[in-house]
Amino acid sequence: MKLLRTIAVRALVGLAVGGLGFLLVLPVVSLLIRTPPGELLTRLGRPEIQQALLLSLETSLLATALVLLLGLPAAYLLATRQFPGKRIVEVLFELPMVIPPTVAGLILLLTFGRAGLLGKSLGAWGVSLPFTTAAVVMAQAFMAAPFFLGPVRAGFTTVEHRYREVAATLGAGEFYSFFRVMLPLSLPSVLAGTAMACARALGEFGATITFAGNLPGVTQTMPLAVYVEMQQDLGAAITLSVLLILLSFGLLLALRYGQSRVR
């Protein structure tokens, strides 16, 4: 009876893992098989593909920097402070993870667009965000921020309270102890959050096309180029897809190695 049960459980687990592999890994493999490396390299030389690749790299790095800069203090406060309405703030920060990207783009337009809530005042200063590279960075940062805040905040929370207390009794100010105690101790989480945010920014599509539009060289990132090329040149779309997958794979793999080094 017991043996039978063990076999049944193992079979089910095997089935589930196989199913997941089927769903997640097979499409990637099939894409890579379809594309001969030589053809990939030739297409890589095409200006419109290079343009999209460079723009994607530029914007996703800027968006990651923005998320890091704005997110680090927020994650720290959420991990160390209690205040009324904290849960609501937490949920608000998580929201971009679950809302459809097109909705995110629309609310960005309604806020920072020319006719938007803040956009009108921006317009008075001569600043117009939609259809600019800055808008791409904003859309990416908006969508990527929760992927940074989640792990980093969790990382800060796990640094034991007494470390900070010891630092304080030794005369370290909060600022000093943040950089010398908290940050080094939670570096793996910060790395994880940064890489996840960067990968999310790299893959951003819906919010970008809604808020920033689609203009080659200015706002057409790789995911947008894939979508547009799919309608006229499937080969170019496949090349861009392979590039995107390789980039994201490399990024996440580097994160794994980086983390094991730091630990």
Added chain:
Amino acid sequence: MKRSRSVVTVLSLFSVLVASSSRTAAQRTTTLTVFAAASLTEPFSRLGKSFEAAHPGTTVRFNFSGSQQLFLQIQQGAKADVLASADARWMQTAKDSGLVEGEPVLFARNELVVIVPVANPAVIKRLQDLSRSGVKLVIAADAVPVGHYTREMLARLSSQPEFGSNYAQQVLANIASYEENVKGVIAKVQLGEADAGVVYRSDAKGPGASQVSVLTIPDAANVIASYPIAVLRGAPSPELAKAFVELVRSAPGQESLENSGFRAVGPGVQPSP
């Protein structure tokens, strides 16, 4: 014991999954699947309702998308009965790929118009104003039929003396975004983010009509889109598909299209251009 119960739970979950996937086969009603260009959303939704009323037990299911997307989906094996395209080009491609049963027929025409936000921040009063530097223009990408027509229309205007040969070039330099479908163009003009956009007359009559003003393009330079419709090869319900095509080309069908801003082509069989 607890563990074996969880095994049972998992197994029953599986059986629910299997059962739900086979449920469609047991359904009594017939479904007619129509793949139609996004610009047909309003009139076709209305026609779908009257078709359901005239054919009890039939459900009309629509897939509204860009013509090029529809073609790709059908080519990749999507099951559909009818294809109504906003572009003779994509219908021809579908026919050449052996996806169409019989000959496609023309059922409507649609002309291009320029739309501007009601507030008209860039003060666009006539087509010439589109070439003024600083105007933010949004059009559809070249792969989308309406984007393709827009470029053709601009080229035709350039050959007219009152516009000048640089007109198209100057207008194209003002483009802020190539949207991936016509609804994206309308949304950006409606929100006031773009100063102007080029869409079909039928789109300018759609739900956002009160937020935009329309500039008409002279017939001589306008590109008038032809909408062909066809029954697809391997259609699950070919008889219903034919009946739907007939409804679209009947007098009430044409009237419904006219109400949405399309130009009727009149009943009678005409080959698609």
